[in-house]
Amino acid sequence: MTATEAVDAARARDAGAYRPAVERLATVDRAGLVLGGVVRLLLEEGHPDGLDGDDVRQVLERCVRAAATWWPEVDPHVLLVLLAGALGVYDPGDDDDPPDPAAVARHAPLLVADLLAVTDRPFADYLSAAFAEVARTELHD
Template sequence: MTTTWRHLPAAAREIADAAMVAVTAAAERDGAAYGPAVERLTSADRAGLVLGGVVRLLLEESHPDGLDGDDVRQVLERCVRSNAAWRADVDPHVLLVLLASALGVYDPGDDDAPPDAAAIARHAPLLIADLMAATGRPLSDHLSAAFAEVARTELHD
């Protein structure tokens, strides 16, 4: 089943479409489709916010009793190991920043600049595809929920 995103504004539709392609490509280890989808995500304003929301939702769903340091380490190690063979540029630090940011505990400190939009766009679909393997719901459900959270947050700010 193909999800339509007609109800979303054009910028959000672009994020949703690119995320669907990128996460599917990551799950299938399809480098030819992954590169262009990542470029689309990199150029989409606020894509990192939406992708981070999806990561958080997936973490909550796959760890309903909460996460501890060992859980985070296992997610990180599994994602790096499963993607290193087809993505030589996988960076554990960027994945860790994505995890910490999604959990609301990332503090870059004085010496650590956060990853740029391109690094986030290259790594978030890898992490999402890895976390998706543990859930039974389609990505479109998680994307819809992430967009709803972004909209709620913007209304209350």
């Protein structure tokens, strides 16, 4: 699976494997939606009492610092948009320069890999839950 390959490459900090994986991920419909769901689930699990601004800043800083050591193309703005989107507080219509799907595909696995580092559950569990959530949402729309 493309998302799994991208997240695995991010977790391994393998830029050679990451680039083609995120390029494939960018061609998958709903990739950003599903990985956004994974991010939301990870944030909820990692912060059961909710997140405040300091928590968001810590997640963002930790992810940028970790990714920059092996993926210098990391863009903090895109990661912040992904975090805000996962939390339901981002409206692309309010953004003068929203990230394109390719930028989302290049950054979502970085955020997922960073958040997975603090959990003991496998990525597949979160991915399955996110797919189920997307399916439920589409069924009710």
